[in-house]
Amino acid sequence: MTNLSMDQQLEDIRQRILAAGAEKTPLRIQGGGSKHWYGQAIQGTLLDTRAFAGIISYEPTELVIRARCGTPLAQIEAALAEQNQMLAFEPPHFGSGATIGGVVAAGLSGPRRPAAGAVRDFILGASLLDGKGELLHFGGQVMKNVAGYDVSRLLTGSLGTLGMITEVSLKVLPRPFAETTLVFALSEADALMRLNQWGGQALPISASAWHVGRLMLRLSGAEAAVRAARQKLGGEGVDNADAYWASLREQTHDFFTQDDNRGLWRLSLPSTTPPMMLKGKSLIEWGGAQRWLYSDMEPQAIREEVAKAGGHTTLFRGGDKELGVFTPLAPAIAKIHHKLKSAFDPAGIFNPGRMYKDF
Numbered sequence: 001m002t003n004l005s006m007d008q009q010l011e012d013i014r015q016r017i018l019a020a021g022a023e024k025t026p027l028r029i030q031g032g033g034s035k036h037w038y039g040q041a042i043q044g045t046l047l048d049t050r051a052f053a054g055i056i057s058y059e060p061t062e063l064v065i066r067a068r069c070g071t072p073l074a075q076i077e078a079a080l081a082e083q084n085q086m087l088a089f090e091p092p093h094f095g096s097g098a099t100i101g102g103v104v105a106a107g108l109s110g111p112r113r114p115a116a117g118a119v120r121d122f123i124l125g126a127s128l129l130d131g132k133g134e135l136l137h138f139g140g141q142v143m144k145n146v147a148g149y150d151v152s153r154l155l156t157g158s159l160g161t162l163g164m165i166t167e168v169s170l171k172v173l174p175r176p177f178a179e180t181t182l183v184f185a186l187s188e189a190d191a192l193m194r195l196n197q198w199g200g201q202a203l204p205i206s207a208s209a210w211h212v213g214r215l216m217l218r219l220s221g222a223e224a225a226v227r228a229a230r231q232k233l234g235g236e237g238v239d240n241a242d243a244y245w246a247s248l249r250e251q252t253h254d255f256f257t258q259d260d261n262r263g264l265w266r267l268s269l270p271s272t273t274p275p276m277m278l279k280g281k282s283l284i285e286w287g288g289a290q291r292w293l294y295s296d297m298e299p300q301a302i303r304e305e306v307a308k309a310g311g312h313t314t315l316f317r318g319g320d321k322e323l324g325v326f327t328p329l330a331p332a333i334a335k336i337h338h339k340l341k342s343a344f345d346p347a348g349i350f351n352p353g354r355m356y357k358d359f
Contacts, residue, residue, distance in 0.1 A: 006068070009052045010135070013164065016047060018133040021347040029160035029351055031070055032097020035106045037317060039159050039354045040325050049101050052166065055079060064124060066169040069101025076100055080172055088116035088173040092249050101165045107157025110249035111207035111218070114271075114286045116173070120156040125169040128155065128162065131345035139169055154340070160351040161359060162344040176206070176220035178227075181244065182235030184215040188275045188284070191215040195287045196272055203229050209248055210284040211255055218245060248285065255283045255292070263319020265302060267291040269311035278305060292316075299323045326355060 020027050026044030036042060053070035060083040067076055073093055080086055090110025091103045104126070109118045125139015128151070138152040155165055186194065191210040198205060204221035217235065219226045238244065247253040256264070258281075267276070271288040280295030295302060299315070306313050312327040329337060334356075341348070341359055353359065 014133045020349045026352050031099030031102040034095030034098040071100045073098040084175050085172045105160050115206045120153045122171045123152050126152040127167040130163040159354045178223040179220045181238040181241035182217045184235045186215045192288045264317040265293040266314040266316040273309045
């Protein structure tokens with residue numbers, strides 16, 4: 001499409017936002033809908049972002065890509081692959097329709113996150129249509145709101161509650177020269193102990209996962225570094241390892257596909273936390289910092305135990321969303337959230353209730 005048609009697309013969206021604001025009509029901002037299940041129940045008239053798409057610029061030598069919100073994630077990854085580069089935070093697709101706007105709005109990262117960083121760490125800039133129909137630019141010129149926040153990062157994980165992200169600029173990284181995966185037969189406690197020991201050493205660990213007595217460890221980097229680490233760590237080699245890590249990234253691994261109506265909990269914890277005394281089935285990633293759980297325990301009991309360990313919980317998939325998907329905010333933090341919502345979306349039309357029922 002031409003720049004003119006993109007300008008018209010943007011103007012049409014702006015007019016819809018202005019009309020919705022005037023009528024106090026909720027809008028449901030959505031790209032491919034691959035993560036529509038994430039967060040609280042969706043409400044509002046669909047505002048489809050997919051027509052506002054396309055890679056605006058890509059400078060492989062500068063390690064920067066800029067794209068419109070509706071650009072398919074697969075298209076961006078294909079362009080990067082041609083230059084042997086990648087989105088190092090390994091964002092999950094969760095479906096063929098994933099868009100780059102949805103990647104930022106959801107703020108989800110894959111197996112490489114502990115080594116490379118999260119989505120927010122790679123955001124260089126962003127543009128946003130707010131509730132007043134104004135197109136705001138953040139990043140390069142470091143435009144900040146009245147409270148002084150770096151808004152381009154603040155938008156990450158906001159689930160479209162502050163406005164429609166129209167463009168994003170992202171830092172990209174070269175693919176590693178070498179990569180291999182090792183497997184170790186270890187109990188949960190021993191696996192966590194090893195992961196924390198290895199975490200304090202100069203090892204090229206780029207991903208880890210423990211499930212039912214097996215610890216998987218991915219090494220990435222220069223060939224010499226990967227080879228030396230493999231000799232030092234031992235373990236057994238793994239065939240078709242790329243498919244294994246993809247199954248964790250996209251949650252197609254058997255652990256995630258079981259028919260379980262209890263809901264999937266995501267526990268975010270300090271990596272040094274020993275095995276949690278929580279009943280249920282679990283899988284551990286990110287060196288112990290991310291733990292997945294299916295459990296019959298009462299949600300409040302799960303949240304209390306995780307909070308005692310210094311972590312927080314998310315009801316990631318399924319379960320009873322009436323109980324609240326995300327950990328309730330402390331009063332001071334909730335006040336900041338409400339002020340931000342009021343500043344960017346004074347009429348409260350963008351994805352209302354998607355994060356919290358009163359937000």
